[in-house]
Amino acid sequence: MNNAIEVTQLRKEFKSYSSRTGLRGAFRDLLTRNYKIVPAVNDINFTVKQGEMVAYIGENGAGKSTTIKMLTGILEPTSGKLRVNGMNPHREREKFTRTIGVVFGQRSQLWWDIAVQESFRLLKKVYKVSDQQYDEHMGHVIKTLDIGPLLDKPVRKLSLGQRMRCELAAALIHNPPLLFLDEPTIGLDVLVKLKIREFLKEINEKYNTTILLTTHDLGDIEALCNRVVMLDEGKIVYDGELDSLKNNWAEQKEIHFQFMNHVNLSELKSLPLTFSAEWEYDEKDQTYIAYLKEEDENISQLISVVVSQFKIKDVKIHETSIEEIVRNIYEKGMN
């Protein structure tokens, strides 16, 4: 199998200015500026095979977007080697961009004031898609994403979920073998998220499309990706399977309880459980938090025991977020 993406010793540096203090400093800044060079992406290496679905994760500012922008040919790397779909993305930009699809979750690529179908029509011409190809492929995409009724509406009148589905369809007009998704599910409700995940899976199976996805949503990754590449401060800190990442680093779940009546922490601590759980009281939110390992039926056992003894007002199960996993790894170091 071919590699869709090959990255060796990739590096991107930015100049960052720092202002001097005070009025005198401001005047000095007019003449000469203090600047230092900051590496946003720091000599990273990885390869992605054709047909793989990879999650590219990390905290804000870790360098995810910068990497994606280099992989899509928008930014020129400071140094390092980069082959995507067998091409150099920045040098051969116009030819290269025909072979990729990109969705930026926070940025629309549809024309704001006119109907969605006009954007599609333009993109169809831009990517030189024939009528027959378009009808066949897009007919299916439009049906699966359920955007048929939205096509004659101006983009500004669509809800975020509707727009996102249209964005995804727009990125797939030329049926690219490689798809970059930069936070595609940000701000969407659960139903739309599910629909988008299902659709991506289908596309991947049907066309063997490679998908590289950045996200802060663990659900996205669990649903789609086997492999996770994690970035921190411009360096890859983890590259491997999602399961082993979660087993090692996301062992704890938090369950938040709020009770109708006053409850003592010691009462909770002495509940009869077949495993150990730690309890804490958060005074600010008036919630009791149980920390436990996610094994077997631990969660359901804990909840049923608590419910049988106390009257509860609210229960929340708190999933470990990507950020917490990253922080865990960062604090404890990778072994």
Add this chain to the structure above:
Amino acid sequence: MDKYVEMIRMRFLMMLAYRTDYYTGILIYSINIGAYYFLWNAIYGEKSSIEGLTSIQMTTYVAIAWMARAFYFNNIDREIAAEIKEGKVAIELIRPYNYLGMKTMQGLGEGIFRFFFFSIPGMILVALIFPIQLPYNPVSWGYFGISLLLSFVINTQINLLTGITAFFFYNNAGLIRAKRVIIDLFSGLILPISFYPFWAQDIMKYLPFQGISYVPSMIFTNGFSGSEIVYALLQQSVWVLILLIPIRLLWTAAKKQLIIQGG
């Protein structure tokens, strides 16, 4: 080529989506033409001609200069700057087309739209209200057409140059405003070039701005004679070629410099 035609069509749709802009545009241009007409009438007074232009030629000059402006004028410099500032340029760079070429086409779409739905009806209206002398010679119309197209290209090239500077200076709004005043002043829109003092005319000869408004307007008002027309058109074409060079250089440098705002 298809995609460029499609882009012109998109611009048409966008212009139609903003009808209010279109109507207020007509109003502003009519007020401008009216104001300059009365101003020039007062300046001419009893005199039959100033600097080789009769008062009727002057009225025609003012009317055609503004109607031509509707065609060549566009805001793509401001659009490019906004796209860079908001980080939208990232979206443009993942498309398999030439960004500057597409921007030019958008400008052309806007120009063609205004030419048909603004300049032509506007010119008919103005011709009914003010004493205007239209050229009878079809050859003059032809020369005017070529000259107008070249003026669009020069103006757009200058807009591209101004727009690209946003890659280097985060905020180039001042530069864009300065460019606009310079073009209105030095292109002969407000005052025909022949009215400037000689030393200023000498300087302006070496600048591309008179190719934007003065040349097509003078051709239309029969202010130029045969060989002068050919010379003026040639000068416009040379500027089109010269301006390609800094655009190329600046664009290559800009792509290296690019920082996408907002993550």
